[in-house]
Amino acid sequence: xxxxxxxxxxxxxxxxxxxxxxxxxxxxxxxxxxxxxxxxxxxxxxxxxxxxxxxxxxxxxxxxxxxxxxxxxxxxxxxxxxxxxxxxxxxxxxxxxxxxxxxxxxxxxxxxxxxxxxxxxxxxxxxxxxxxxxxxxxxxxxxxxxxxxxxxxxxxxxxxxxxxxxxxxxxxxxxxxxxxxxxxxxxxxxxxxxxxxxxxxxxxxxxxxxxxxxxxxxxxxxxxx
Amino acid sequence: xxxxxxxxxxxxxxxxxxxxxxxxxxxxxxxxxxxxxxxxxxxxxxxxxxxxxxxxxxxxxxxxxxxxxxxxxxxxxxxxxxxxxxxxxxxxxxxxxxxxxxxxxxxxxxxxxxxxxxxxxxxxxxxxxxxxxxxxxxxxxxxxxxxxxxxxxxxxxxxxxxxxxxxxxxxxxxxxxxxxxxxxxxxxxxxxxxxxxxxxxxxxxxxxxxxxxxxxxxxxxxx
Numbered sequence: 001x002x003x004x005x006x007x008x009x010x011x012x013x014x015x016x017x018x019x020x021x022x023x024x025x026x027x028x029x030x031x032x033x034x035x036x037x038x039x040x041x042x043x044x045x046x047x048x049x050x051x052x053x054x055x056x057x058x059x060x061x062x063x064x065x066x067x068x069x070x071x072x073x074x075x076x077x078x079x080x081x082x083x084x085x086x087x088x089x090x091x092x093x094x095x096x097x098x099x100x101x102x103x104x105x106x107x108x109x110x111x112x113x114x115x116x117x118x119x120x121x122x123x124x125x126x127x128x129x130x131x132x133x134x135x136x137x138x139x140x141x142x143x144x145x146x147x148x149x150x151x152x153x154x155x156x157x158x159x160x161x162x163x164x165x166x167x168x169x170x171x172x173x174x175x176x177x178x179x180x181x182x183x184x185x186x187x188x189x190x191x192x193x194x195x196x197x198x199x200x201x202x203x204x205x206x207x208x209x210x211x212x213x214x215x216x217x218x219x220x221x222x223x224x225x
Numbered sequence: 226x227x228x229x230x231x232x233x234x235x236x237x238x239x240x241x242x243x244x245x246x247x248x249x250x251x252x253x254x255x256x257x258x259x260x261x262x263x264x265x266x267x268x269x270x271x272x273x274x275x276x277x278x279x280x281x282x283x284x285x286x287x288x289x290x291x292x293x294x295x296x297x298x299x300x301x302x303x304x305x306x307x308x309x310x311x312x313x314x315x316x317x318x319x320x321x322x323x324x325x326x327x328x329x330x331x332x333x334x335x336x337x338x339x340x341x342x343x344x345x346x347x348x349x350x351x352x353x354x355x356x357x358x359x360x361x362x363x364x365x366x367x368x369x370x371x372x373x374x375x376x377x378x379x380x381x382x383x384x385x386x387x388x389x390x391x392x393x394x395x396x397x398x399x400x401x402x403x404x405x406x407x408x409x410x411x412x413x414x415x416x417x418x419x420x421x422x423x424x425x426x427x428x429x430x431x432x433x434x435x436x437x438x439x440x441x442x443x444x445x446x447x448x
Contacts, residue, residue, distance in 0.1 A: 019447070058307055059447055078313045086304025092243035093236070104232040105312045 006188045008034040008070035008158055016063030017047070017054045023062070024050045030207050034070070037181070037191040037201045042209035048194035049084070051209065052163050055192065056082040071158065080159035081106070085167075087148040091137030095123060095147045098136055103154035122150040127176060142168040149177060152184075160184060162193040174200065229314050230322045237326035240299075251288040251331035252338055258284035259342045270347040277346035278407035281356050282363075282400060285335050289364060290392065292331055293371035294378065294385035296323060297443060301379045306443065316440040321432070324372050332364035348411075355410020355417070359424060363403040366428040369435035370395050376442035399427055 010032040017025040025047040032038050040048045053059050055066060057077030068076040089098045099119035107116065117125065123132050126146040136144060145168050152160060160181070166174050178200030181191055193199055262280050263273060273280075300306040309319050339360050343353040374392035378384030405420040 053307075053447075056307070057310055074313065077311045080311065082307060082311060084304060084307065086302070086307070088304040088308045090236070090240055090303065090305070092240050097236075097239070101232050101236045102308065105229045105314065106308070107229075 006034050006070075008068075008188065008190060010066070010068050010076070010159065010190060012055070012064065012066045014064040015051070015054070015061060015066070017050055017059055018062045019050060019059070025054070025209065027064075028207070028209070029064075030205065032190050032192070032205070034188040034190060035185045037185060037193065037204035038207055039199070039201060039204045040192065040194040040207050040209065046209040048209060049163050052082070052161050052192060052194055053084070056080060056161050068159075076159065079157050080161050081152050081155075081157045082161045082163075083148055083152065083165050084163040087144050088151070089136045089144060089147055092135060094133045094135055095128065095139070095150075096120065096132040098147065099123065099150055099154050102151050106151070106155040106157070116155045117153045119150075119154055122153040123147070125153055125176075125180065126150045127173060140168075142170060142173065145169055146173055149180075153180070158189045160189065160191045160193075162191065162195075164195055165193060166195065166197055166199055229312065230318060233319065233322050234326050237323055238330060241326070241330045249334075251291055252334040254291050255284050255288040255335050255338060256342065258287065260345060263346070274347040274349065274352070277343060277348045278352060278356050278359075279404050280346060281339055281343060282360070282403045282407065285332075285339070285360055285364065286367060286393075286396060286400060288335055289332055289367045290371050290389055293327065293368065293375050294388050296327060296372060296375040297379040297439075298375070298384065301446070306379070306446075310444070316443060317436040320372060320376070320436040320439045320443070324368050324436070327372075328365055328368045332360075332368055335364065336360045352407065352411035356407040358410070359403045359406035359421065362406070362421060362424045362428060363399050364428075366399045366424075366431040367396055369428075369431040369439075370399075372439045373435050373442065376439035376446075379443060380446045399424070402427065 011030070013029050015025060015028045016023060028051060030038060040051060042048050050059065054061055055076065057075070066076060068079070071079070088102070093101070096119045099122055103116060103119060116122070120129070120132060123129050126149055128143060128146055128150070131139065131143065136147060139147065149165065166177065169177065181199070181201060185191060191201065193201065259280060266272060266276075297306060300309070309316060312319075336357055339357045340353040343356055348356065371388070371392050374388035377391065378388045381387065402420045402424040405415065406417065406424050409415045409417045409420055
């Protein structure tokens, strides 16, 4: 499904991210190459979502740097997919309309097929081939999540940033999604995921944003302010 | 217009037309405001035709702001706004296209309805045409100024009132030149073109500047 993506490299050095003037993530570093996956682990409030949102470009970095090399020179946020808590779907539109819209928004400019699947094929891939012309408002939470995940397939982007992607998914869908993630990595893509439940990512790197580290950094934060 | 922007325009249009999208609310609100005014003022046709352009303009101002608070709020709630930041389309253009879609679906019907409602207020034919022309030239400025307020309040609960408080004072120049354009159309000491061109200038300035302000507000929403 993908063009072969080799030689990608993502490196983050001593990231510091603040929200509302408080340091949420301090001194986080990791390296990731083509085909690798990073699991971001930690208790509630440890800063998993904050880290992923900053990597996707929604939050500014207060310190450190993210370097993404390989392929063209577009910034990471334009070469990554983000699936978060909100599905990004309009309940008045059908699943196919939603996916067609995001395919044209997120696809590479100027390339008509943008390397992704058609909306109908993407829905088949998440097992929702028959509800394509249903308004999304009528779907269940798990089905909405599957439509949101189908967005990963309609525009080919090498980096997947996933925040609790398996929420509300049934066992069968989780297995299908694990397969799709393995396929993406085999094609040279990379995955960054925050999760509490196992996602079926084989030999993924782990990044722990745990309680001990955050307790240790409180005095340092106070000193910095 | 490149295809992502066209797709965005189509999506906005389809949502506005769907149930609960609020596409027709503006013009219904406009109709109600204008038809209530004669009940408050009384059946003095001379008085009504003299203040008619002002009534139509104030009603149009409020009707334009009515649906604007949802311009970015809905996208912020369902996560679409985050995804807009990941496209290769600049956020400024996304704002401009959303405003264009909103203007086409809510302000353009007001322009079309204004001459008919002018009839109810006893306006002369020239005055009716003048009101319609001034609304056509002035409502883009209202929509785009409102977009700045909508972007500033996108992350808040009940941001609609705050948006109106922030934006209504800024619309004063548009209101002044809008009403004087409409008044100049039905005779007076000022030639029609003078206030009309200033009104066009206000709209062009808003089109040029407001997308940058609104996009900056949207980017700073979470930081």
